[in-house]
Amino acid sequence: AQTVTQSQPEMSVQEAETVTLSCTYDTSESNYYLFWYKQPPSRQMILVIRQEAYKQQNATENRFSVNFQKAAKSFSLKISDSQLGDTAMYFCAFMKFSGGSNYKLTFGKGTLLTVNP
Amino acid sequence: EPEVTQTPSHQVTQMGQEVILRCVPISNHLYFYWYRQILGQKVEFLVSFYNNEISEKSEIFDDQFSVERPDGSNFTLKIRSTKLEDSAMYFCASNVGQKAEAFFGQGTRLTVV
Numbered sequence: 001a002q003t004v005t006q007s008q009p010e011m012s013v014q015e016a017e018t019v020t021l022s023c024t025y026d027t028s029e030s031n032y033y034l035f036w037y038k039q040p041p042s043r044q045m046i047l048v049i050r051q052e053a054y055k056q057q058n059a060t061e062n063r064f065s066v067n068f069q070k071a072a073k074s075f076s077l078k079i080s081d082s083q084l085g086d087t088a089m090y091f092c093a094f095m096k097f098s099g100g101s102n103y104k105l106t107f108g109k110g111t112l113l114t115v116n117p
Numbered sequence: 118e119p120e121v122t123q124t125p126s127h128q129v130t131q132m133g134q135e136v137i138l139r140c141v142p143i144s145n146h147l148y149f150y151w152y153r154q155i156l157g158q159k160v161e162f163l164v165s166f167y168n169n170e171i172s173e174k175s176e177i178f179d180d181q182f183s184v185e186r187p188d189g190s191n192f193t194l195k196i197r198s199t200k201l202e203d204s205a206m207y208f209c210a211s212n213v214g215q216k217a218e219a220f221f222g223q224g225t226r227l228t229v230v
Contacts, residue, residue: 033218035218043226045208046221047218093160104150107160109159
């Protein structure tokens with residue numbers, strides 16, 4: 001079974017600054033995907049970024065980028081130029097790619113990020 | 118942009134009553150899921166559904182729960198006899214399949230009183 005650990009329950013950052021959220025995972029799988037989802041106060045789950053484990057290059061999406069360290073099983077999210085709208089709960093999630101009929105996500109407990117003006 | 122839609126957004130029910138939570142996944146998606154999030158806690162997998170059958174279920178998904186895709190567009194979660202501890206946000210999700218991220222609905226907040 002896979003586990004996902006987010007060791008920072010809460011973080012805060014000043015507007016326009018950079019913040020990094022940590023995530024580690026444990027798996028015996030070799031093929032998998034990692035995701036960061038954002039959950040604002042509306043509680044909608046919004047995909048922020050994804051990373052395929054077979055890719056060495058770190059994924060980027062505008063102000064969001066990841067630092068994927070496969071050997072260390074670490075997958076951190078960096079948010080640059082933080083904006084007030086980035087205030088949300090951020091969940092790290094793991095998806096096993098087995099070629100089967102199920103691509104469920106395993107989530108971490110989340111990090112509540114507050115961006116201060 | 119296509120999206121997963123869930124109804125109702127909020128449901129209040131009395132303990133012991135049956136509830137049905139409804140979801141309309143994105144039309145070309147093949148894999149469907151229900152997740153649960155108790156307030157302040159992490160999102161937990163309940164069940165996955167593919168090719169008109171359950172492909173995996175968690176230990177939470179006991180005999181009180183069932184899922185159905187009755188008409189090729191809706192995907193429902195039924196709780197037969199609700200308990201207080203079933204109070205949570207329930208998310209429906211779908212994806213095309215392998216190598217694809219899941220898209221989530223906006224959630225149904227279930228309150229059991």
